Amino acid sequence: MEDATMKRNNPYIKYFIAYGLFCLGSSLIHGAYNNFFPILLQTGNPNFAKGAGELGFGLNAFPTSIIMSIDNVFAVTLALIIGVWGDRTPRRRGYSVIFGIIGALAFSLLPLVILTNKTAASGDTMALMPQLILTIFLVIVFVFMHSGGSQLRLGYSYNI
Numbered sequence: 001m002e003d004a005t006m007k008r009n010n011p012y013i014k015y016f017i018a019y020g021l022f023c024l025g026s027s028l029i030h031g032a033y034n035n036f037f038p039i040l041l042q043t044g045n046p047n048f049a050k051g052a053g054e055l056g057f058g059l060n061a062f063p064t065s066i067i068m069s070i071d072n073v074f075a076v077t078l079a080l081i082i083g084v085w086g087d088r089t090p091r092r093r094g095y096s097v098i099f100g101i102i103g104a105l106a107f108s109l110l111p112l113v114i115l116t117n118k119t120a121a122s123g124d125t126m127a128l129m130p131q132l133i134l135t136i137f138l139v140i141v142f143v144f145m146h147s148g149g150s151q152l153r154l155g156y157s158y159n160i
Helices: 002-042 061-068 070-088 092-115 129-157
Strands: none
Touching: 002 061, 002 092, 002 129, 061 070, 070 129, 092 129
């Protein structure tokens, strides 16, 4: 009898470990985003700290704060929209994985876009406008997927 019980609980243990690792990775990615992305946006601006880095878009503090607040806006709005939708769909886990994969892909493309910046153009926002637009687009995709996926994950995390 104990062997049958252990066999039934094994998938839940594996799922619990996978879910924990997924949440750990998500927290690490979001922490790196919150710590390093504002520095990247402001590096090259004369009002920003000297020696912060070599590559940057040279934005002022106000546009940087607007870009960084996108995740809070998404979190508040998606808590309502995706939270209700996620409660009604039977495929919450599958959608959560899809959201996670797309978000991780968008986040992993950010360094590739940033590395296309030329050091000589660092701080020149107009010269780096195509990279800045692509970077902001990737950030919006990442933050949307992270916020939406976390709303889906919250719905079934209590079932573990």
